[in-house]
Amino acid sequence: MTPAARAAAAIQILDAILRGEPAEAQLTRWARASRFAGSGDRAAVRDLVYDTLRRRRSRAALGGGDNGRGLILGALREAGADPSTIFTGEGHAPAPLTPAEAAGGRAPTPAETADLPDWIAQALSADLGPDFPAVAEALRDRAPVWLRTNLARATPESARAALAAEGIEAEPDPRCATALRVTAGERRLQSSAAYREGLVELQDLSPQMACAALEVGPGTTVLDYCAGGGGKSLALAAHGARVTAWDAAPARMRDLPARAARAGVRITAAGTGGPRGQFDLVVTDVPCSGSGTWRRTPDAKWRLSPEDLAQVTRTQAEIVARAAAHVRPGGTLAYMTCSLLARENEEQVAGFLARHPGFRLQEAVTWTPLTASDGFFLAKLLR
Known part of the structure; x- marks a missing residue:
């Protein structure tokens, strides 16, 4: 594929994403329908789409439109490239620029260069304080x-x-x-x-650091209460812990047996009725906004609404309350999110402690792209 054909493909994919399609699903659909595209082409289109989603607001300003054509035009202008060499209308290239497109576009405002919805930028600015500009800039780039x-x-x-x-x-x-x-x-x-x-x-480095902060060893009983794909179960089992994994949506754990076999560790899946008994350590990596991982899933930051955030914080409170019952006296409840928002982190922990006086906070850590890699939060709560 030529650079122009790659740009045309990215325009098509971005338009679908802006209509509400998940980015990963749309990229997969395009790749399956585009057998002519080699692995290098697929990677280049993927990178162009994700880079543009990370910088959607600033590129929309530069390109004069928040649509596929405007965003790719903005990407070219950001790179200092001549758009007329891409928007030629020849072969598989995008159609030539209209006079309005050629004359449009402007420098992004400071708010637009944060490449976040305004309400999220305001919340993160309040939560992160002086670190906010640097964290917002880091979220505009590809994650390691x-x-x-x-x-x-x-x-x-x-x-x-x-x-x-x-x-x-x-x-x-x-x-x-x-x-x-x-x-x-x-x-x-x-x-x-x-x-x-x-x-x-x-x-990622940040959840690795969170797992390393948990004191486990041979014989430690662990319940991974929101196991998902099982990354933390695998990390803790590698230290000899006796891990039981459970997730409210069992399908998320479907690959865990194969992953555990490949890793050479044993992980027990809780039954369909849910986990039973008490454990030395209960890990709750709860559903969250994912704001700490938006470099990897940049379409998510444009879909999140205040209503979504309110619902997810209610869910978090419900989950951690249920999980707390499985912590033995003297044991630890590890509350985790991949969020940078205090509403999901410090404020959630404060609310839990107010409702559960039998627990106390031992330690709370927030990692950001400035101190680790993804944004991540860990609170260790002792019973």
């Missing part, structure tokens, strides 16, 4: 790719060597002993022997 060394199978050094043998370069990080940041060859990861054989798992 991080791996967690599976200590049940490898050491960080042996995992790096295995990856390097297949052309994948990764660097350790002093903030977390298991973390490796991929610096080259990331598109080879999921077909690599190191991944297939369970030496490494894809997991």
